[in-house]
Amino acid sequence: MENTAFNIEYKPRTGSEAMCEALLDEGVDYLFGYPGGAIMPFYHALGDYPLKHILTRHEQAAAHAADGYARATGRVGVCVATSGPGATNLVTGLATAQMDSVPLVAITGQVGRPALGKDSFQETNVMGMTLPFTKHSFLVEDPDELYPTMRRAFEIARSGRPGPVLVDVPKDVQFAATNDNGYRRLREAPPPVESPGLERAAMLLRSAKRPLILAGHGVTLGGAEKELRLLAERTGIPVVTTLLGISAFPDDHPLYLGWPGMHGQASVNRAIDRSDLLFAVGMRFDDRITGAAHKFAREAKIIHIDVDPSELGKVIKPTVGIAADAKAAMRSILGHLDAPDESEGCGLWREELAKTQEPERRRKESARDEYGPIQVMEAIKAAAGPDLRLVTDVGQHQMWAAQFFEFTKANSHITSGGLGTMGFALPAAMGVAFAYPEDPVWVIAGDGGIQMNIQELATIRDFGLNIKVAVLNNGYLGMVRQWQQFFHNRRYSETPITGPDYEQLTAAYGLAGRTVSEGADVGVAVRWAQEQEGCTILDFHIDPEANVYPMIPSGMSVNEMIEEDGA
Amino acid sequence: MPEAATGVAMNTIEVRFTGGMLALNRLLMTLQNKRMPVAGFTLGRDGDGMRATILLDCQPESALRYTALISALEDVSEAGPAETIEVAMISTSGDWREAAERSGIEAHEDEGTVVASGASEKVDDFLATLGARDVVRLGPVARPEGGV
Numbered sequence A: 001m002e003n004t005a006f007n008i009e010y011k012p013r014t015g016s017e018a019m020c021e022a023l024l025d026e027g028v029d030y031l032f033g034y035p036g037g038a039i040m041p042f043y044h045a046l047g048d049y050p051l052k053h054i055l056t057r058h059e060q061a062a063a064h065a066a067d068g069y070a071r072a073t074g075r076v077g078v079c080v081a082t083s084g085p086g087a088t089n090l091v092t093g094l095a096t097a098q099m100d101s102v103p104l105v106a107i108t109g110q111v112g113r114p115a116l117g118k119d120s121f122q123e124t125n126v127m128g129m130t131l132p133f134t135k136h137s138f139l140v141e142d143p144d145e146l147y148p149t150m151r152r153a154f155e156i157a158r159s160g161r162p163g164p165v166l167v168d169v170p171k172d173v174q175f176a177a178t179n180d181n182g183y184r185r186l187r188e189a190p191p192p193v194e195s196p197g198l199e200r201a202a203m204l205l206r207s208a209k210r211p212l213i214l215a216g217h218g219v220t221l222g223g224a225e226k227e228l229r230l231l232a233e234r235t236g237i238p239v240v241t242t243l244l245g246i247s248a249f250p251d252d253h254p255l256y257l258g259w260p261g262m263h264g265q266a267s268v269n270r271a272i273d274r275s276d277l278l279f280a281v282g283m284r285f286d287d288r289i290t291g292a293a294h295k296f297a298r299e300a301k302i303i304h305i306d307v308d309p310s311e312l313g314k315v316i317k318p319t320v321g322i323a324a325d326a327k328a329a330m331r332s333i334l335g336h337l338d339a340p341d342e343s344e345g346c347g348l349w350r351e352e353l354a355k356t357q358e359p360e361r362r363r364k365e366s367a368r369d370e371y372g373p374i375q376v377m378e379a380i381k382a383a384a385g386p387d388l389r390l391v392t393d394v395g396q397h398q399m400w401a402a403q404f405f406e407f408t409k410a411n412s413h414i415t416s417g418g419l420g421t422m423g424f425a426l427p428a429a430m431g432v433a434f435a436y437p438e439d440p441v442w443v444i445a446g447d448g449g450i451q452m453n454i455q456e457l458a459t460i461r462d463f464g465l466n467i468k469v470a471v472l473n474n475g476y477l478g479m480v481r482q483w484q485q486f487f488h489n490r491r492y493s494e495t496p497i498t499g500p501d502y503e504q505l506t507a508a509y510g511l512a513g514r515t516v517s518e519g520a521d522v523g524v525a526v527r528w529a530q531e532q533e534g535c536t537i538l539d540f541h542i543d544p545e546a547n548v549y550p551m552i553p554s555g556m557s558v559n560e561m562i563e564e565d566g567a
Numbered sequence B: 001m002p003e004a005a006t007g008v009a010m011n012t013i014e015v016r017f018t019g020g021m022l023a024l025n026r027l028l029m030t031l032q033n034k035r036m037p038v039a040g041f042t043l044g045r046d047g048d049g050m051r052a053t054i055l056l057d058c059q060p061e062s063a064l065r066y067t068a069l070i071s072a073l074e075d076v077s078e079a080g081p082a083e084t085i086e087v088a089m090i091s092t093s094g095d096w097r098e099a100a101e102r103s104g105i106e107a108h109e110d111e112g113t114v115v116a117s118g119a120s121e122k123v124d125d126f127l128a129t130l131g132a133r134d135v136v137r138l139g140p141v142a143r144p145e146g147g148v
Helices: A015-025 A037-046 A059-073 A085-099 A126-133 A143-158 A171-175 A197-207 A217-221 A225-235 A266-274 A326-336 A346-367 A373-384 A396-404 A425-435 A454-462 A478-487 A502-508 A519-531 B020-033 B060-071 B096-103 B120-130
Strands: A030-033 A052-055 A077-081 A104-110 A136-139 A164-170 A211-215 A239-241 A256-258 A277-281 A301-306 A320-323 A389-392 A413-415 A441-446 A467-473 A512-516 A536-541 B010-017 B038-046 B049-057 B076-091 B106-110 B113-118 B134-143
Touching: A015 A037, A015 A143, A015 A171, A030 A059, A030 A425, A037 A077, A037 A104, A037 A164, A037 A171, A052 A454, A059 A077, A059 A085, A059 A104, A059 A413, A059 A425, A059 A454, A077 A085, A085 A104, A085 A126, A085 A164, A104 A143, A104 A171, A126 A136, A126 A164, A126 B020, A136 A143, A136 B020, A143 A164, A164 A171, A197 A277, A197 A301, A197 A320, A197 A326, A211 A225, A211 A266, A217 A225, A217 A326, A225 A326, A239 A266, A256 A266, A256 A346, A266 A346, A277 A326, A301 A326, A346 A373, A373 A396, A373 A441, A373 A467, A373 A519, A389 A396, A389 A425, A396 A413, A396 A441, A396 A467, A396 A478, A413 A425, A425 A441, A425 A454, A425 A467, A454 A502, A467 A519, A502 A512, A502 A536, A512 A519, A519 A536, B010 B020, B010 B060, B020 B038, B020 B049, B020 B060, B038 B134, B049 B060, B049 B076, B049 B134, B060 B076, B076 B120, B096 B106, B096 B113, B096 B120, B113 B120, B120 B134
Parallel strands: A030 A052, A030 A077, A077 A104, A104 A164, A136 A164, A211 A239, A211 A277, A239 A256, A277 A301, A301 A320, A389 A413, A389 A441, A441 A467, A467 A536, A512 A536
Antiparallel strands: B010 B049, B010 B076, B038 B049, B076 B113, B076 B134, B106 B113
16 A cells, blocks of 8 residues: 555554554563564564563573563563473463462464464464463464454453463464554453442451451552551551562561461461451462461451452451452551551550560571571671562572561562472562662572573673572472471482582673672672672572471461471 | 362353353363362353353352352353253153143153253152153253253
């Protein structure tokens, strides 16, 4: 078609161009990906658009990086892979995002439409493969549907309970001319629901004598940190968080108690056991929190607020169940709570709780002088300052970090909670560092998990990301070893693990690293790392048989908790 | 563990969805993934897309939660409770029309076989009245909207 007035030739856009335009229209700035045969047309078009592509060294890392970016910013993360092995490599990343309700759009190339279903080279049924852990998925066979489908994918990923959405695009569709640029909302978001439960929840909050607020990831995802704080301060009710809820409420706030669960604080587990009202918001009663669900918070009435109605009653039957966004629900409840001094019984309850926390506080104080994980955490906290963004991997170090760091900045603790994905931290930290290049970003990982995506040091170096890594190296898959110690008669079957010399490894990648083996060097090494330009790795050789305490064995209750003194 | 079958509480959900095989695959995967206690599943298609009627053997409040979960699927345009009925196929020489009317069930004859459907206790009453000699009972099934 030609516009004769201006002598401009209008060419129809290709599918790839429509995809790029949709990304731009969604405000995407970073994509994390890895090219390959079936996604080549998209990569060809990408260069013509102001979209920053980060070439990772593995597709799994691309998914985790997009995940880290999404968790840190609250925006939709984007990752890209080719068909076949490229797509299968995304799977762990998608499952990680799904379990923790992280908004992600994954774009995969697919073999051309004529080759579909014929076991063609690098063909996999990625839609079928990812059905259980994507919020939705599209196979786009009509080029005219590419642009609206891409837009729709973003809308689905971020709406309601966020999650990953897959868009699988056959190669010939990426090449094809597209005509339709229109974006139609296929389904309007449901209007906010006024629940009669909100007033009842407020009434229960007013009358409880031993109430607790239990805040989860939904508070962060819903941007409801302010409402959580207001609610706590107006009622004087102490706050505990889930693992993913850490940093939704400031750790240094006098109403903050800590986090419960398998490796949560003993005092917090006991507080839940003693409570008469649990205000659970944006959380899903994960089995790592409840242990034996039938023994969990037996004396408590439960108010459960979650944006996903199917979570209400899934594990714990609530007294009041409210299917609503955390922010909107807490705002509404605040409207029903007039005077700040109505929960008269709360003062005594707070005093009781403070006493139960005292022994833990003393233990923590004394552990600061011993070489080990706590000392490392303290040194990082001091060197990085209050703007620290901490990304942890999965295992013992993850629990130590959650126990001993103090998170005063909202959404500054990022970890894989639901899926427990080893290898998550290093690539996820890349996403965080791209989102907040000025903030100090630290990774804490074990010597098992760090090796699962260690190849990303090359990506980190290429982009000069200022990520500091602390490896808590005990020569074991530590958490599994701990379970073997407790429950398998110390038969350390296949848990001893070796790794590289991290000083040499970092040097090979053009980075810097140090090994630390004693307490006197911890502070110096951490300060050195903090002062370096770019990425550094500190390899802390710690006690091989250090354990995480307390521990509630899987499927048991607070009464079966194993504590450090052997109790 | 899947939710234990109650054997007493059959809940029917009717689900309308578009998206063809991929959407059906997602629905089935969701049923399996969340270990829903599916006791029956029938599928139909009409002008609005596909229609699945799912019989869940669980307490009503669990069925409500499962319905919420299914409703949240992107392909699903509608999901809600539907009617559960008993279906029996019988061979009889008796006056089945009058018996059906008296018992308050629906029945029709197809090549010598009477197909009767309705609430379980009404079908029991119908069969007892008729003294049918050859009966096949399908057990509780979902009644698709507009169908028998």
